[in-house]
Amino acid sequence: MRTLIERLGGSVYRGFSSAGRGVSLLRSIFLATRYAWKMRTEILEQMHVVLVGSMPLVIVTSVFVGAVTAVQAVYQMQAYVPMKFLGTVISKSVFIELGPVLMALVVGSRLCAFYAAELGTMKVTEQLDAMSIMAIDPVSYLAMPRFWAAVLMIPVVTIFCDVIAIVGGYLASVVTLDISSGTFIEGLQMFYKHTDLLGGLIKSIFFGAIIALSGIYFGFNTQGGAEGVGRATMTAVVGSCLSVLVADYLLAIVLFQIVFEH
Amino acid sequence: MEAQYNIPPVPDQKVADPTNFDGIVVEGISKSFGSKQVLEDANLLIHKGETLVIIGRSGEGKSVLLKHIVRLLEPDCGRIWVEGQEISQMEKRELMELRKKFGFLFQGAALFDSMNICKNVGLMLAEHMNWSEERLRERACECLSMVGLDGAADKLPSELSGGMKKRAGLARAIVMEPEYILYDEPTTGLDPITGDAINDLIIKLQKELGVTSIVVTHDMPSAFKIADRMAMLSRGKIVFSGTVDEVRQTDHPMVRQFIEGNSQGPLGAF
Ligand SMILES: Nc1ncnc2c1ncn2[C@@H]1O[C@H](COP(=O)(O)OP(=O)(O)OP(=O)(O)O)[C@@H](O)[C@H]1O
Ligand SMILES: [Mg+2]
Numbered sequence: 428m429r430t431l432i433e434r435l436g437g438s439v440y441r442g443f444s445s446a447g448r449g450v451s452l453l454r455s456i457f458l459a460t461r462y463a464w465k466m467r468t469e470i471l472e473q474m475h476v477v478l479v480g481s482m483p484l485v486i487v488t489s490v491f492v493g494a495v496t497a498v499q500a501v502y503q504m505q506a507y508v509p510m511k512f513l514g515t516v517i518s519k520s521v522f523i524e525l526g527p528v529l530m531a532l533v534v535g536s537r538l539c540a541f542y543a544a545e546l547g548t549m550k551v552t553e554q555l556d557a558m559s560i561m562a563i564d565p566v567s568y569l570a571m572p573r574f575w576a577a578v579l580m581i582p583v584v585t586i587f588c589d590v591i592a593i594v595g596g597y598l599a600s601v602v603t604l605d606i607s608s609g610t611f612i613e614g615l616q617m618f619y620k621h622t623d624l625l626g627g628l629i630k631s632i633f634f635g636a637i638i639a640l641s642g643i644y645f646g647f648n649t650q651g652g653a654e655g656v657g658r659a660t661m662t663a664v665v666g667s668c669l670s671v672l673v674a675d676y677l678l679a680i681v682l683f684q685i686v687f688e689h
Numbered sequence: 690m691e692a693q694y695n696i697p698p699v700p701d702q703k704v705a706d707p708t709n710f711d712g713i714v715v716e717g718i719s720k721s722f723g724s725k726q727v728l729e730d731a732n733l734l735i736h737k738g739e740t741l742v743i744i745g746r747s748g749e750g751k752s753v754l755l756k757h758i759v760r761l762l763e764p765d766c767g768r769i770w771v772e773g774q775e776i777s778q779m780e781k782r783e784l785m786e787l788r789k790k791f792g793f794l795f796q797g798a799a800l801f802d803s804m805n806i807c808k809n810v811g812l813m814l815a816e817h818m819n820w821s822e823e824r825l826r827e828r829a830c831e832c833l834s835m836v837g838l839d840g841a842a843d844k845l846p847s848e849l850s851g852g853m854k855k856r857a858g859l860a861r862a863i864v865m866e867p868e869y870i871l872y873d874e875p876t877t878g879l880d881p882i883t884g885d886a887i888n889d890l891i892i893k894l895q896k897e898l899g900v901t902s903i904v905v906t907h908d909m910p911s912a913f914k915i916a917d918r919m920a921m922l923s924r925g926k927i928v929f930s931g932t933v934d935e936v937r938q939t940d941h942p943m944v945r946q947f948i949e950g951n952s953q954g955p956l957g958a959f
Binding site: 549552553554556557558559560561562563564568 | 756759761785786788789791793795797799800801802812813816817861
């Protein structure tokens with residue numbers, strides 16, 4: 428019993444102290460942002476990694492997200508809800524929820540694993556030490572460009588997803604579900620609100636920050652060898668996905684129940 | 690087992706006023722990782738302009754000691770002064786300035802594997818000097834040719850052999866013409882001829898640029914060739930330090946055993 432409490436206490440303590448160090452990493456990243464102009468090529472390179480590298484994944488995921496939403500919506504709406512609402516259902520669920528969250532989970536995991544494994548390997552092979560010996564701060568040189576690349580590009584990826592998912596939903600509805608093109612488009616326009624799209628994008632900015640921070644934090648704190656890198660990567664991805672889901676809930680309350688309501 | 694050997698006491702390596710000492714003072718450093726005590730009250734002086742060779746058996750904590758001097762590791766207790774400034778008291782900015790005066794050759798070279806050799810060597814210049822691309826490259830290539838790596842500038846670290854990586858790491862350490870260079874096993878993994886060329890380079894840097902060096906090595910011929918003084922690390926302490934001649938003549942049983950490469954003696958075989 429005693430050891431159980433000790434262990435529980437230990438993990439709570441570790442949780443808080445790593446959260447504390449995560450916050451201080453975030454703070455150093457913000458402080459290092461004043462070197463953003465100097466590091467512009469690196470930031471652009473990292474943005475390129477996020478956007479171009481993820482495109483096939485984004486396209487495939489998004490097409491199917493749209494198509495599945497269409498099929499499910501038609502199945503659930505049958506006989507109760509007129510089909511002209513199909514476009515509305517698809518666009519709202521994609522803009523508000525599915526686009527930002529699925530991109531944060533799919534593209535985000537890819538990115539988070541990439542950051543954690545890359546930085547973790549640099550840590551265990553003493554490359555980070557070598558960098559700080561050279562009076563180059565790994566936070567400004569490595570963490571800051573990666574962080575801003577994710578914060579800027581995850582929303583862009585989400586926009587791509589929104590567009591492609593609507594196209595996917597349209598194709599699935601028109602080609603396989605016997606919905607007329609006019610009906611679908613009417614539904615799209617009917618209850619369209621800018622705030623839906625905007626809310627989704629604001630969420631994805633926060634998700635980008637969470638993903639990058641998790642990858643960078645666990646990468647920088649990697650211990651040991653290859654196994655350590657594996658463990659760091661795993662923890663980073665799990666941490667990022669869970670945090671995204673929790674943040675999604677909190678942001679939904681803040682954005683859609685408080686900010687946009689007034 | 691130690692009783693049968695007559696081991697002299699640990700030499701007194703303290704200075705009265707470390708803030709006035711021109712060089713590096715390591716005072717009473719202890720460090721443990723988990724339950725493993727690696728350094729235990731280690732004292733060491735490095736005078737300006739000299740080459741100090743640290744010898745000691747594998748796993749005794751030589752690399753750990755070097756890392757403390759540039760504050761890559763923080764000691765559990767003890768203090769270190771560089772040019773009269775205590776490094777644990779320094780702000781991040783001051784530490785960065787100090788580190789620009791240091792070159793560090795890692796035991797495993799620690800090259801940045803996403804950059805080619807030229808970028809690796811020139812990175813510090815690119816970050817701290819306002820130089821043109823051409824000038825950077827010229828300086829990087831100059832350093833690479835000093836270590837016999839002409840023509841490797843555009844290769845990636847993964848395309849080099851172990852010894853070549855070591856030499857590229859050395860080129861990177863000297864690119865800013867540092868005042869202090871810490872070498873962690875500079876000649877390990879090199880053939881005898883290249884190894885000797887590296888010895889000559891270390892001597893040349895000391896003579897021509899007045900570099901203060903700390904060299905960790907197991908290579909005794911190299912140690913005798915480059916050293917002004919030698920220190921021996923054993924069981925977490927500096928158990929001996931003296932000039933090369935003193936080392937040759939000493940009857941300190943641990944030092945004798947080490948330089949003779951004898952498996953019988955106070956250090957034990959394993
Ligand atoms: N980061 C670390 N975490 C845990 N233990 C460590 C760490 N770094 C070093 N050690 C331990 O400290 C001891 C000394 O290591 P160090 O690398 O300094 O040895 P060394 O004298 O340089 O040996 P070698 O000549 O083989 O390079 C070793 O026993 C090692 O296990
Ligand atoms: Mg070592």
